[in-house]
Amino acid sequence: xxxxxxxxxxxxxxxxxxxxxxxxxxxxxxxxxxxxxxxxxxxxxxxxxxxxxxxxxxxxxxxxxxxxxxxxxxxxxxxxxxxxxxxxxxxxxxxxxxxxxxxxxxxxxxxxxxxxxxxxxxxxxxxxxxxxxxxxxxxxxxxxxxxxxxxxxxxxxxxxxxxxxxxxxxxxxxxxxxxxxxxxxxxxxxxxxxxxxxxxxxxxxxxxxxxxxxxxxxxx
Amino acid sequence: xxxxxxxxxxxxxxxxxxxxxxxxxxxxxxxxxxxxxxxxxxxxxxxxxxxxxxxxxxxxxxxxxxxxxxxxxxxxxxxxxxxxxxxxxxxxxxxxxxxxxxxxxxxxxxxxxxxxxxxxxxxxxxxxxxxxxxxxxxxxxxxxxxxxxxxxxxxxxxxxxxxxxxxxxxxxxxxxxxxxxxxxxxxxxxxxxxxxxxxxxxxxxxxxxxxxxxxxxxxx
Numbered sequence: 116x117x118x119x120x121x122x123x124x125x126x127x128x129x130x131x132x133x134x135x136x137x138x139x140x141x142x143x144x145x146x147x148x149x150x151x152x153x154x155x156x157x158x159x160x161x162x163x164x165x166x167x168x169x170x171x172x173x174x175x176x177x178x179x180x181x182x183x184x185x186x187x188x189x190x191x192x193x194x195x196x197x198x199x200x201x202x203x204x205x206x207x208x209x210x211x212x213x214x215x216x217x218x219x220x221x222x223x224x225x226x227x228x229x230x231x232x233x234x235x236x237x238x239x240x241x242x243x244x245x246x247x248x249x250x251x252x253x254x255x256x257x258x259x260x261x262x263x264x265x266x267x268x269x270x271x272x273x274x275x276x277x278x279x280x281x282x283x284x285x286x287x288x289x290x291x292x293x294x295x296x297x298x299x300x301x302x303x304x305x306x307x308x309x310x311x312x313x314x315x316x317x318x319x320x321x322x323x324x325x326x327x328x329x330x331x332x333x334x335x
Numbered sequence: 336x337x338x339x340x341x342x343x344x345x346x347x348x349x350x351x352x353x354x355x356x357x358x359x360x361x362x363x364x365x366x367x368x369x370x371x372x373x374x375x376x377x378x379x380x381x382x383x384x385x386x387x388x389x390x391x392x393x394x395x396x397x398x399x400x401x402x403x404x405x406x407x408x409x410x411x412x413x414x415x416x417x418x419x420x421x422x423x424x425x426x427x428x429x430x431x432x433x434x435x436x437x438x439x440x441x442x443x444x445x446x447x448x449x450x451x452x453x454x455x456x457x458x459x460x461x462x463x464x465x466x467x468x469x470x471x472x473x474x475x476x477x478x479x480x481x482x483x484x485x486x487x488x489x490x491x492x493x494x495x496x497x498x499x500x501x502x503x504x505x506x507x508x509x510x511x512x513x514x515x516x517x518x519x520x521x522x523x524x525x526x527x528x529x530x531x532x533x534x535x536x537x538x539x540x541x542x543x544x545x546x547x548x549x550x551x552x553x554x555x
Binding site: 133135136138139142143146147150168169205206209211219221223224227228229230231234236282299301305306307309315316317318319320321323324325326327328329330331332334335 | 353502526
Protein backbone atom coordinates (compact mmCIF):
# COMPACT_ATOMS: atom_id res chain seq x y z
CA UNK A 116 0.00 0.00 0.00
CA UNK A 117 1.68 3.22 -1.17
CA UNK A 118 1.90 6.37 0.91
CA UNK A 119 -0.10 8.28 -1.71
CA UNK A 120 -2.85 5.68 -1.46
CA UNK A 121 -2.89 5.94 2.33
CA UNK A 122 -3.01 9.74 2.29
CA UNK A 123 -5.81 9.61 -0.25
CA UNK A 124 -7.72 7.19 1.98
CA UNK A 125 -7.33 9.48 5.00
CA UNK A 126 -8.68 12.46 2.99
CA UNK A 127 -11.60 10.35 1.79
CA UNK A 128 -12.53 9.37 5.34
CA UNK A 129 -12.23 13.02 6.45
CA UNK A 130 -14.48 14.16 3.62
CA UNK A 131 -17.18 11.63 4.42
CA UNK A 132 -17.46 13.04 7.93
CA UNK A 133 -17.95 16.65 6.81
CA UNK A 134 -21.46 18.13 6.72
CA UNK A 135 -22.87 19.80 3.62
CA UNK A 136 -22.65 23.18 5.32
CA UNK A 137 -18.99 22.63 6.20
CA UNK A 138 -18.16 21.65 2.62
CA UNK A 139 -19.92 24.80 1.46
CA UNK A 140 -17.89 26.97 3.83
CA UNK A 141 -14.62 25.23 2.90
CA UNK A 142 -15.16 26.17 -0.74
CA UNK A 143 -15.62 29.77 0.38
CA UNK A 144 -12.43 29.67 2.45
CA UNK A 145 -10.72 28.24 -0.62
CA UNK A 146 -11.80 31.24 -2.71
CA UNK A 147 -10.07 33.54 -0.20
CA UNK A 148 -6.97 31.33 0.07
CA UNK A 149 -6.60 31.36 -3.70
CA UNK A 150 -6.67 35.19 -3.65
CA UNK A 151 -4.09 35.33 -0.83
CA UNK A 152 -1.92 32.80 -2.66
CA UNK A 153 -2.00 34.87 -5.85
CA UNK A 154 -1.02 37.95 -3.83
CA UNK A 155 1.88 36.03 -2.24
CA UNK A 156 0.48 36.49 1.27
CA UNK A 157 1.88 33.73 3.49
CA UNK A 158 -0.52 33.58 6.43
CA UNK A 159 -4.21 34.09 7.12
CA UNK A 160 -6.02 34.30 10.47
CA UNK A 161 -9.44 32.92 11.34
CA UNK A 162 -10.43 36.49 12.17
CA UNK A 163 -9.63 37.63 8.61
CA UNK A 164 -11.66 34.79 7.10
CA UNK A 165 -14.47 35.49 9.55
CA UNK A 166 -14.64 39.17 8.61
CA UNK A 167 -14.49 38.57 4.86
CA UNK A 168 -17.30 36.00 4.90
CA UNK A 169 -19.35 37.37 7.78
CA UNK A 170 -19.14 33.96 9.47
CA UNK A 171 -18.57 33.51 13.20
CA UNK A 172 -14.85 33.19 13.99
CA UNK A 173 -15.40 30.17 16.27
CA UNK A 174 -17.08 28.42 13.36
CA UNK A 175 -14.12 29.15 11.06
CA UNK A 176 -11.68 27.73 13.63
CA UNK A 177 -13.86 24.67 14.18
CA UNK A 178 -14.09 23.97 10.43
CA UNK A 179 -10.34 24.27 9.92
CA UNK A 180 -9.64 22.13 12.97
CA UNK A 181 -12.01 19.49 11.56
CA UNK A 182 -9.77 19.09 8.51
CA UNK A 183 -6.71 18.79 10.72
CA UNK A 184 -4.95 22.05 9.86
CA UNK A 185 -3.18 23.75 12.74
CA UNK A 186 -2.62 27.51 12.95
CA UNK A 187 -0.02 29.38 14.96
CA UNK A 188 -0.99 31.85 17.68
CA UNK A 189 -1.00 35.47 16.36
CA UNK A 190 0.31 34.26 12.97
CA UNK A 191 -2.63 32.23 11.71
CA UNK A 192 -2.69 29.47 9.14
CA UNK A 193 -0.14 28.90 6.42
CA UNK A 194 -1.95 29.80 3.17
CA UNK A 195 -0.22 27.19 0.97
CA UNK A 196 -0.80 24.42 3.51
CA UNK A 197 -4.47 25.17 4.19
CA UNK A 198 -5.17 25.59 0.47
CA UNK A 199 -3.55 22.20 -0.29
CA UNK A 200 -5.49 20.43 2.46
CA UNK A 201 -8.84 21.75 1.20
CA UNK A 202 -7.88 20.87 -2.40
CA UNK A 203 -7.13 17.32 -1.37
CA UNK A 204 -10.16 16.80 0.82
CA UNK A 205 -12.60 18.22 -1.69
CA UNK A 206 -10.93 16.51 -4.66
CA UNK A 207 -10.36 19.71 -6.66
CA UNK A 208 -7.43 18.06 -8.36
CA UNK A 209 -9.54 15.19 -9.68
CA UNK A 210 -11.05 16.49 -12.92
CA UNK A 211 -14.74 15.73 -13.40
CA UNK A 212 -16.04 16.24 -16.94
CA UNK A 213 -19.63 17.17 -17.68
CA UNK A 214 -22.01 18.11 -20.50
CA UNK A 215 -24.16 21.22 -20.45
CA UNK A 216 -27.66 20.47 -21.73
CA UNK A 217 -29.34 23.55 -23.19
CA UNK A 218 -27.38 26.39 -24.79
CA UNK A 219 -29.61 29.22 -23.58
CA UNK A 220 -28.36 32.10 -21.44
CA UNK A 221 -27.88 29.95 -18.34
CA UNK A 222 -26.17 27.12 -20.22
CA UNK A 223 -23.82 29.57 -21.90
CA UNK A 224 -23.15 31.40 -18.61
CA UNK A 225 -22.24 28.12 -16.88
CA UNK A 226 -20.03 27.08 -19.81
CA UNK A 227 -18.12 30.34 -19.46
CA UNK A 228 -17.91 30.17 -15.66
CA UNK A 229 -14.17 30.38 -15.07
CA UNK A 230 -14.31 29.11 -11.50
CA UNK A 231 -15.45 25.60 -12.46
CA UNK A 232 -12.09 24.48 -13.81
CA UNK A 233 -10.31 25.72 -10.69
CA UNK A 234 -12.53 23.41 -8.67
CA UNK A 235 -12.03 20.36 -10.86
CA UNK A 236 -15.12 20.65 -13.04
CA UNK A 237 -14.57 20.73 -16.79
CA UNK A 238 -17.37 21.38 -19.27
CA UNK A 239 -16.72 19.12 -22.26
CA UNK A 240 -19.33 20.57 -24.64
CA UNK A 241 -22.95 21.76 -24.86
CA UNK A 242 -26.05 20.19 -26.39
CA UNK A 243 -29.14 21.84 -27.84
CA UNK A 244 -31.91 21.05 -30.31
CA UNK A 245 -31.91 24.51 -31.93
CA UNK A 246 -30.32 24.37 -35.41
CA UNK A 247 -29.25 28.00 -35.11
CA UNK A 248 -27.18 27.18 -32.02
CA UNK A 249 -25.73 23.82 -33.10
CA UNK A 250 -22.15 24.12 -34.33
CA UNK A 251 -21.38 27.36 -32.49
CA UNK A 252 -18.40 27.49 -30.13
CA UNK A 253 -18.74 28.86 -26.57
CA UNK A 254 -15.42 29.57 -24.92
CA UNK A 255 -13.81 26.73 -26.87
CA UNK A 256 -16.72 24.32 -26.27
CA UNK A 257 -18.88 23.22 -29.19
CA UNK A 258 -22.67 23.08 -29.17
CA UNK A 259 -23.77 19.67 -30.51
CA UNK A 260 -27.13 18.37 -31.66
CA UNK A 261 -28.84 16.76 -28.63
CA UNK A 262 -29.44 13.70 -30.85
CA UNK A 263 -25.70 13.02 -30.60
CA UNK A 264 -25.70 12.74 -26.82
CA UNK A 265 -25.89 8.95 -26.60
CA UNK A 266 -22.84 8.55 -28.84
CA UNK A 267 -20.93 11.20 -26.90
CA UNK A 268 -21.66 9.47 -23.59
CA UNK A 269 -20.47 6.20 -25.08
CA UNK A 270 -17.31 7.61 -26.65
CA UNK A 271 -16.20 9.85 -23.78
CA UNK A 272 -17.46 7.94 -20.74
CA UNK A 273 -18.77 11.23 -19.36
CA UNK A 274 -21.91 10.63 -17.28
CA UNK A 275 -22.56 14.00 -15.63
CA UNK A 276 -25.07 16.41 -17.22
CA UNK A 277 -25.81 19.98 -16.22
CA UNK A 278 -29.45 20.56 -17.13
CA UNK A 279 -30.40 24.14 -18.01
CA UNK A 280 -33.46 23.68 -20.23
CA UNK A 281 -36.74 25.51 -19.62
CA UNK A 282 -39.06 24.04 -17.00
CA UNK A 283 -41.63 22.86 -19.56
CA UNK A 284 -39.28 20.39 -21.26
CA UNK A 285 -37.09 19.49 -18.28
CA UNK A 286 -38.67 16.09 -17.55
CA UNK A 287 -38.74 15.05 -21.24
CA UNK A 288 -35.09 16.03 -21.67
CA UNK A 289 -34.26 14.32 -18.37
CA UNK A 290 -35.79 11.05 -19.63
CA UNK A 291 -33.65 11.37 -22.74
CA UNK A 292 -30.52 11.95 -20.63
CA UNK A 293 -31.23 8.78 -18.65
CA UNK A 294 -31.77 6.79 -21.87
CA UNK A 295 -28.47 8.13 -23.17
CA UNK A 296 -26.55 6.79 -20.18
CA UNK A 297 -26.24 9.89 -17.99
CA UNK A 298 -25.93 8.91 -14.29
CA UNK A 299 -25.66 12.28 -12.51
CA UNK A 300 -27.85 15.28 -13.29
CA UNK A 301 -27.15 18.71 -11.85
CA UNK A 302 -30.55 20.27 -12.41
CA UNK A 303 -30.90 24.06 -12.80
CA UNK A 304 -34.46 23.84 -14.17
CA UNK A 305 -36.93 24.86 -11.48
CA UNK A 306 -38.73 21.52 -11.40
CA UNK A 307 -38.38 18.24 -9.57
CA UNK A 308 -37.24 15.47 -11.92
CA UNK A 309 -38.32 11.85 -11.74
CA UNK A 310 -35.47 9.41 -12.44
CA UNK A 311 -34.72 5.70 -11.93
CA UNK A 312 -32.93 4.69 -8.73
CA UNK A 313 -29.51 4.34 -10.41
CA UNK A 314 -29.54 7.99 -11.55
CA UNK A 315 -28.90 10.82 -9.10
CA UNK A 316 -30.29 14.33 -9.37
CA UNK A 317 -28.98 17.37 -7.54
CA UNK A 318 -31.63 20.08 -7.56
CA UNK A 319 -29.89 23.44 -7.72
CA UNK A 320 -32.16 25.60 -5.62
CA UNK A 321 -31.19 29.17 -6.57
CA UNK A 322 -34.37 30.68 -5.21
CA UNK A 323 -34.04 28.67 -1.99
CA UNK A 324 -30.69 30.29 -1.51
CA UNK A 325 -32.20 33.76 -1.93
CA UNK A 326 -34.99 32.96 0.52
CA UNK A 327 -32.39 31.93 3.09
CA UNK A 328 -30.65 35.27 2.53
CA UNK A 329 -33.96 37.12 3.09
CA UNK A 330 -34.72 35.04 6.19
CA UNK A 331 -31.30 35.49 7.76
CA UNK A 332 -31.02 39.21 7.05
CA UNK A 333 -34.74 39.75 7.61
CA UNK A 334 -35.18 41.46 4.23
CA UNK A 335 -38.75 42.65 3.68
CA UNK B 336 -53.95 44.10 17.47
CA UNK B 337 -55.61 42.57 14.41
CA UNK B 338 -55.86 38.83 13.74
CA UNK B 339 -53.82 39.22 10.53
CA UNK B 340 -51.09 40.94 12.51
CA UNK B 341 -51.09 38.15 15.08
CA UNK B 342 -50.94 35.40 12.44
CA UNK B 343 -48.13 37.25 10.71
CA UNK B 344 -46.25 37.45 14.00
CA UNK B 345 -46.64 33.70 14.61
CA UNK B 346 -45.28 32.94 11.14
CA UNK B 347 -42.36 35.28 11.74
CA UNK B 348 -41.44 33.53 15.00
CA UNK B 349 -41.73 30.11 13.28
CA UNK B 350 -39.47 31.23 10.44
CA UNK B 351 -36.78 32.51 12.79
CA UNK B 352 -36.51 29.06 14.36
CA UNK B 353 -36.00 27.23 11.04
CA UNK B 354 -32.51 26.21 9.97
CA UNK B 355 -31.08 27.16 6.57
CA UNK B 356 -31.29 23.53 5.47
CA UNK B 357 -34.96 23.33 6.46
CA UNK B 358 -35.75 26.51 4.55
CA UNK B 359 -34.00 25.04 1.53
CA UNK B 360 -36.03 21.84 1.75
CA UNK B 361 -39.30 23.75 2.27
CA UNK B 362 -38.72 25.61 -1.01
CA UNK B 363 -38.27 22.22 -2.70
CA UNK B 364 -41.48 20.87 -1.15
CA UNK B 365 -43.17 24.03 -2.38
CA UNK B 366 -42.07 23.31 -5.97
CA UNK B 367 -43.81 19.93 -5.77
CA UNK B 368 -46.91 21.34 -4.05
CA UNK B 369 -47.25 23.94 -6.80
CA UNK B 370 -47.20 21.15 -9.43
CA UNK B 371 -49.78 19.09 -7.50
CA UNK B 372 -51.93 22.20 -7.07
CA UNK B 373 -51.84 22.91 -10.82
CA UNK B 374 -52.84 19.30 -11.50
CA UNK B 375 -55.75 19.59 -9.03
CA UNK B 376 -54.37 16.83 -6.79
CA UNK B 377 -55.79 17.27 -3.29
CA UNK B 378 -53.41 15.33 -1.05
CA UNK B 379 -49.72 14.48 -0.90
CA UNK B 380 -47.93 12.01 1.38
CA UNK B 381 -44.53 12.37 3.00
CA UNK B 382 -43.54 9.23 1.13
CA UNK B 383 -44.32 10.87 -2.23
CA UNK B 384 -42.27 13.96 -1.33
CA UNK B 385 -39.48 11.74 -0.04
CA UNK B 386 -39.27 9.74 -3.27
CA UNK B 387 -39.41 12.77 -5.56
CA UNK B 388 -36.62 14.58 -3.74
CA UNK B 389 -34.58 11.59 -2.59
CA UNK B 390 -34.83 12.89 0.98
CA UNK B 391 -35.41 10.65 3.98
CA UNK B 392 -39.14 10.35 4.76
CA UNK B 393 -38.62 10.93 8.50
CA UNK B 394 -36.90 14.23 7.60
CA UNK B 395 -39.85 15.28 5.44
CA UNK B 396 -42.32 14.54 8.26
CA UNK B 397 -40.14 16.35 10.78
CA UNK B 398 -39.88 19.45 8.56
CA UNK B 399 -43.63 19.60 7.97
CA UNK B 400 -44.35 19.04 11.64
CA UNK B 401 -41.99 21.91 12.47
CA UNK B 402 -44.21 24.32 10.51
CA UNK B 403 -47.28 23.01 12.32
CA UNK B 404 -49.03 21.27 9.44
CA UNK B 405 -50.83 18.07 10.31
CA UNK B 406 -51.39 15.22 7.88
CA UNK B 407 -54.00 12.47 8.01
CA UNK B 408 -53.06 8.82 8.28
CA UNK B 409 -53.00 7.10 4.83
CA UNK B 410 -54.29 10.34 3.19
CA UNK B 411 -51.35 12.65 3.70
CA UNK B 412 -51.26 16.42 3.76
CA UNK B 413 -53.79 18.73 2.17
CA UNK B 414 -51.96 20.31 -0.79
CA UNK B 415 -53.68 23.72 -0.57
CA UNK B 416 -53.13 23.97 3.18
CA UNK B 417 -49.47 22.94 3.17
CA UNK B 418 -48.74 25.20 0.19
CA UNK B 419 -50.35 28.17 1.97
CA UNK B 420 -48.43 27.54 5.20
CA UNK B 421 -45.08 27.45 3.40
CA UNK B 422 -46.01 30.57 1.41
CA UNK B 423 -46.79 32.43 4.61
CA UNK B 424 -43.77 31.28 6.57
CA UNK B 425 -41.31 31.98 3.80
CA UNK B 426 -42.95 35.27 2.83
CA UNK B 427 -43.50 34.36 -0.81
CA UNK B 428 -46.43 36.73 -0.92
CA UNK B 429 -44.32 39.71 0.12
CA UNK B 430 -42.79 41.03 -3.10
CA UNK B 431 -39.10 41.91 -2.88
CA UNK B 432 -37.79 43.99 -5.77
CA UNK B 433 -34.20 43.82 -6.95
CA UNK B 434 -31.83 45.12 -9.62
CA UNK B 435 -29.66 42.82 -11.74
CA UNK B 436 -26.14 44.25 -12.13
CA UNK B 437 -24.46 43.04 -15.32
CA UNK B 438 -26.43 42.12 -18.46
CA UNK B 439 -24.17 39.22 -19.55
CA UNK B 440 -25.43 35.66 -19.99
CA UNK B 441 -25.93 35.07 -16.28
CA UNK B 442 -27.64 38.43 -15.67
CA UNK B 443 -29.99 37.83 -18.59
CA UNK B 444 -30.66 34.22 -17.49
CA UNK B 445 -31.59 35.38 -13.98
CA UNK B 446 -33.78 38.18 -15.37
CA UNK B 447 -35.70 35.60 -17.38
CA UNK B 448 -35.92 33.07 -14.52
CA UNK B 449 -39.66 32.52 -14.24
CA UNK B 450 -39.53 30.95 -10.80
CA UNK B 451 -38.38 34.15 -9.07
CA UNK B 452 -41.74 35.90 -9.28
CA UNK B 453 -43.53 32.84 -7.88
CA UNK B 454 -41.32 33.09 -4.83
CA UNK B 455 -41.81 36.81 -4.29
CA UNK B 456 -38.71 38.11 -6.05
CA UNK B 457 -39.24 40.65 -8.80
CA UNK B 458 -36.43 41.90 -11.03
CA UNK B 459 -37.10 45.60 -11.62
CA UNK B 460 -34.46 46.21 -14.32
CA UNK B 461 -30.84 45.50 -15.29
CA UNK B 462 -27.74 47.70 -15.30
CA UNK B 463 -24.64 47.51 -17.46
CA UNK B 464 -21.86 49.80 -18.69
CA UNK B 465 -21.85 48.43 -22.25
CA UNK B 466 -23.42 50.95 -24.66
CA UNK B 467 -24.49 48.14 -26.98
CA UNK B 468 -26.58 46.58 -24.22
CA UNK B 469 -28.02 49.74 -22.64
CA UNK B 470 -31.59 50.40 -23.78
CA UNK B 471 -32.37 46.79 -24.68
CA UNK B 472 -35.36 45.04 -23.08
CA UNK B 473 -35.03 41.58 -21.49
CA UNK B 474 -38.37 39.94 -20.78
CA UNK B 475 -39.95 43.34 -20.23
CA UNK B 476 -37.08 44.65 -18.10
CA UNK B 477 -34.90 47.48 -19.43
CA UNK B 478 -31.09 47.54 -19.31
CA UNK B 479 -30.01 50.91 -17.90
CA UNK B 480 -26.65 52.65 -17.82
CA UNK B 481 -24.96 51.71 -14.53
CA UNK B 482 -24.34 55.46 -14.01
CA UNK B 483 -28.08 55.79 -13.35
CA UNK B 484 -28.11 53.35 -10.44
CA UNK B 485 -27.90 55.93 -7.65
CA UNK B 486 -30.95 57.78 -8.99
CA UNK B 487 -32.86 54.52 -9.46
CA UNK B 488 -32.16 53.46 -5.85
CA UNK B 489 -33.34 56.87 -4.65
CA UNK B 490 -36.49 56.95 -6.78
CA UNK B 491 -37.63 53.34 -6.28
CA UNK B 492 -36.39 52.59 -2.76
CA UNK B 493 -35.07 49.26 -4.04
CA UNK B 494 -31.94 48.26 -2.12
CA UNK B 495 -31.29 44.68 -3.27
CA UNK B 496 -28.76 44.06 -6.06
CA UNK B 497 -28.02 40.77 -7.83
CA UNK B 498 -24.38 41.01 -8.87
CA UNK B 499 -23.41 39.03 -11.99
CA UNK B 500 -20.35 40.92 -13.26
CA UNK B 501 -17.06 39.15 -14.08
CA UNK B 502 -14.76 38.39 -11.17
CA UNK B 503 -12.19 41.01 -12.18
CA UNK B 504 -14.53 43.98 -11.72
CA UNK B 505 -16.75 42.55 -8.95
CA UNK B 506 -15.17 44.49 -6.05
CA UNK B 507 -15.09 47.79 -8.00
CA UNK B 508 -18.73 47.41 -8.99
CA UNK B 509 -19.58 46.34 -5.44
CA UNK B 510 -18.05 49.56 -4.06
CA UNK B 511 -20.17 51.50 -6.53
CA UNK B 512 -23.31 49.62 -5.43
CA UNK B 513 -22.60 50.51 -1.80
CA UNK B 514 -22.05 54.20 -2.72
CA UNK B 515 -25.35 54.13 -4.62
CA UNK B 516 -27.29 53.02 -1.53
CA UNK B 517 -27.60 49.26 -2.11
CA UNK B 518 -27.93 47.41 1.22
CA UNK B 519 -28.20 43.76 0.18
CA UNK B 520 -26.00 42.13 -2.46
CA UNK B 521 -26.71 38.65 -3.81
CA UNK B 522 -23.29 37.91 -5.27
CA UNK B 523 -22.93 35.46 -8.18
CA UNK B 524 -19.38 36.57 -9.01
CA UNK B 525 -16.92 33.97 -7.76
CA UNK B 526 -15.12 36.32 -5.38
CA UNK B 527 -15.48 37.41 -1.79
CA UNK B 528 -16.62 41.04 -1.57
CA UNK B 529 -15.53 43.52 1.07
CA UNK B 530 -18.39 45.77 2.25
CA UNK B 531 -19.15 48.09 5.19
CA UNK B 532 -20.96 46.61 8.20
CA UNK B 533 -24.36 48.02 7.20
CA UNK B 534 -24.32 46.19 3.85
CA UNK B 535 -24.97 42.45 3.66
CA UNK B 536 -23.58 40.10 1.02
CA UNK B 537 -24.91 36.63 0.24
CA UNK B 538 -22.25 34.69 -1.65
CA UNK B 539 -23.97 32.38 -4.10
CA UNK B 540 -21.71 29.38 -4.08
CA UNK B 541 -22.66 27.46 -7.23
CA UNK B 542 -19.48 25.44 -7.30
CA UNK B 543 -19.81 24.63 -3.59
CA UNK B 544 -23.19 23.15 -4.38
CA UNK B 545 -21.67 20.93 -7.08
CA UNK B 546 -18.89 19.79 -4.76
CA UNK B 547 -21.51 18.77 -2.20
CA UNK B 548 -23.22 16.74 -4.93
CA UNK B 549 -19.92 15.03 -5.78
CA UNK B 550 -19.17 14.37 -2.12
CA UNK B 551 -22.61 12.98 -1.31
CA UNK B 552 -22.86 10.76 -4.39
CA UNK B 553 -19.14 10.00 -4.33
CA UNK B 554 -18.68 11.11 -7.97
CA UNK B 555 -15.14 10.60 -9.19
